Amino acid sequence: MNLKRYQEAIESSNIVSKTDINGIITFVNDEFCKISGYKKEELIGKNHNIIRHPDVPKENFERLWNTILAKKTYVSTVKNLAKDGSTFYVNTTVIPMVNENDEIEEFIAIRYDVTENVKLTKELKKKEEELEQLNSTLELRVKKQTQELRELNENLEKRVKEEVEKNREKDRFLFQQARLASLGEMIGNIAHQWRQPLSELGIILYKIKKVFKRKNLDTDEFQEVYQEAKNVIKKMSDTIEDFRNFFNPHRPKEVFLVREALDEAMIVMQRTLEKYNIRLDVICSKEVKIEGYKSEFSQVLINLLNNSKDAFIKNDINNRVIVLEIKKFNEKYAMVVFKDNAGGICESIIDKVFEPYFTTKHASSGTGVGLYMSRMIVQNSMNGSMDVENIEGGVCFKIKIPVCKEKEI
Numbered sequence: 259m260n261l262k263r264y265q266e267a268i269e270s271s272n273i274v275s276k277t278d279i280n281g282i283i284t285f286v287n288d289e290f291c292k293i294s295g296y297k298k299e300e301l302i303g304k305n306h307n308i309i310r311h312p313d314v315p316k317e318n319f320e321r322l323w324n325t326i327l328a329k330k331t332y333v334s335t336v337k338n339l340a341k342d343g344s345t346f347y348v349n350t351t352v353i354p355m356v357n358e359n360d361e362i363e364e365f366i367a368i369r370y371d372v373t374e375n376v377k378l379t380k381e382l383k384k385k386e387e388e389l390e391q392l393n394s395t396l397e398l399r400v401k402k403q404t405q406e407l408r409e410l411n412e413n414l415e416k417r418v419k420e421e422v423e424k425n426r427e428k429d430r431f432l433f434q435q436a437r438l439a440s441l442g443e444m445i446g447n448i449a450h451q452w453r454q455p456l457s458e459l460g461i462i463l464y465k466i467k468k469v470f471k472r473k474n475l476d477t478d479e480f481q482e483v484y485q486e487a488k489n490v491i492k493k494m495s496d497t498i499e500d501f502r503n504f505f506n507p508h509r510p511k512e513v514f515l516v517r518e519a520l521d522e523a524m525i526v527m528q529r530t531l532e533k534y535n536i537r538l539d540v541i542c543s544k545e546v547k548i549e550g551y552k553s554e555f556s557q558v559l560i561n562l563l564n565n566s567k568d569a570f571i572k573n574d575i576n577n578r579v580i581v582l583e584i585k586k587f588n589e590k591y592a593m594v595v596f597k598d599n600a601g602g603i604c605e606s607i608i609d610k611v612f613e614p615y616f617t618t619k620h621a622s623s624g625t626g627v628g629l630y631m632s633r634m635i636v637q638n639s640m641n642g643s644m645d646v647e648n649i650e651g652g653v654c655f656k657i658k659i660p661v662c663k664e665k666e667i
C-alpha cells in the first residue's frame with residue numbers, strides 16, 4: 259500500500275516512463291504526455307527514441323545504454339523533441355529494474371523539466387558573451403581614440419614647429435629688409451655726395467679739352483681718351499642711379515629684355531671677368547621679355563658671376579668658362595641657364611646655399627646673402643623660380659620666369 263503511495267507521489271510530481279529491455283515504451287504518466295505533446299496511445303509500444311532530439315550526439319545514447327545495461331543508474335540532462343517540433347530539457351534518471359535472478363526486467367525513467375533553467379543559462383551565457391564582446395570592442399575603441407589623440411598631438415606639435423619656422427623665416431626676412439633699408443639709405447647718401455664731384459670731374463675734363471684745343475694738342479688720340487673718360491663718368495653716375503633704384507621699394511615694375519639685364523650686369527662685371535681670365539659665352543637664340551625690376555635681375559646675374567669667379571680662384575681652375583643661355587621654355591617662361599666649370603658645390607651643402615648667411619667663404623669675402631637675395635628677387639618680385647644642381651665639373655643654376663604676354667610689351 260505504501261509503495262503504491264510512493265509511486266503516486268513520484269508520478270504526480272515527475273515525468274515518468276517505463277520501457278522494456280529493448281527500449282520499447284510500456285508506460286508513460288500524464289506529465290510525460292503533457293511535456294512531449296503525445297497521447298498515451300501514441301507512445302505505448304513505440305521505441306523511446308521517438309522523443310530523441312537530432313542534436314544529441316550518438317555517443318550520449320551509447321553511454322546511456324552502457325550504464326543501464328550494466329545495471330547502474332544513469333543521470334543526465336537531456337535535450338528532447340516534442341511532437342510539435344519544440345525542444346524541451348529534462349533532468350533524467352534512468353533506473354534499471356532487476357528481478358530476483360538479477361536480470362534486467364525493465365527501465366524506469368524519472369525526469370523533471372529544466373527547460374526554463376537551460377534557457378535561462380543559455381541566455382545568461384549569451385549575455386556574458388555579449389558583455390565580453392562589448393568589453394573587447396571597448397578596449398579597441400579606447401585604443402583607437404588614444405591613437406587618434408596621439409596623432410592629433412603629433413600633428414599639433416608639427417604645426418607648432420611649422421609656425422615657429424615660418425616666424426623665424428619672417429624674422430629673417432624683416433631683418434634682411436631692415437638691412438636693405440639702411441643699405442639703401444647709405445647708398446642714397448653716397449650717391450648724393452658723389453654726384454657733385456662727378457659733375458665737377460666732368461667740368462674739369464671739359465676744361466682740359468679746351469686747354470688741349472687751344473694748344474693744338476687736340477689729336478684723335480686725345481679725343482679717344484677724352485671720350486673714354488667721359489664714358490666712365492657717365493657709367494659711374496648711371497650706376498649710382500641704378501643702386502638708388504635698386505633699394506627703392508616703391509619703384510614701378512618694368513618690362514625688359516633678359517639680354518638688357520645681362521648687358522647691365524656686364525657693365526659692372528666686364529673688368530672682373532677680364533682680370534680673372536674668365537670667358538663668358540652667351541647663347542641667346544631668342545630675345546625674351548620679362549616683367550619686373552631690371553636692375554634687381556642684373557644683380558642676380560652679378561651674384562652668379564661673382565660666385566663663379568670666387569670658385570674659379572678657390573679651386574685654381576685653368577680654363578675658366580661660364581656659359582649663359584637665354585631661351586624660352588614652353589613658350590610661357592623665360593629660362594636663364596647659367597653654367598660654370600669651377601668645380602661645383604659639395605653635395606652635402608648644396609641644399610643650403612640659398613639659405614640666408616650661408617657661406618663657405620671667409621667673413622671678409624662673403625656674407626652668404628648673395629644667393630638668398632637672388633632667389634628672393636626671382637621668386638618674390640618676378641614670380642619665378644631659381645634652382646641649382648651640380649653638373650660635370652661645375653654648377654648649373656636655372657632661373658625660370660613667366661614671360662610677358664605680347665599685348666603688355
Ligand SMILES: Nc1ncnc2c1ncn2[C@@H]1O[C@H](COP(=O)(O)OP(=O)(O)OP(=O)(O)O)[C@@H](O)[C@H]1O
Pocket residue numbers: 561565566569598600601602603611612616617618619623624625626627628629630653
Ligand atoms: N658657382 C659656384 N661654385 C661653387 N660654389 C658656389 C657657387 N655659387 C655659390 N657657391 C657656394 O654657395 C655659397 C653661398 O653663396 P652666396 O652667394 O649665397 O654667398 P657668398 O658668395 O658666400 O657670400 P655673398 O654672396 O653674400 O658675398 C658660397 O659660399 C659657395 O660655397
Ligand SMILES: [Mg+2]
Pocket residue numbers: 561564565624627628629
Ligand atoms: Mg655670393
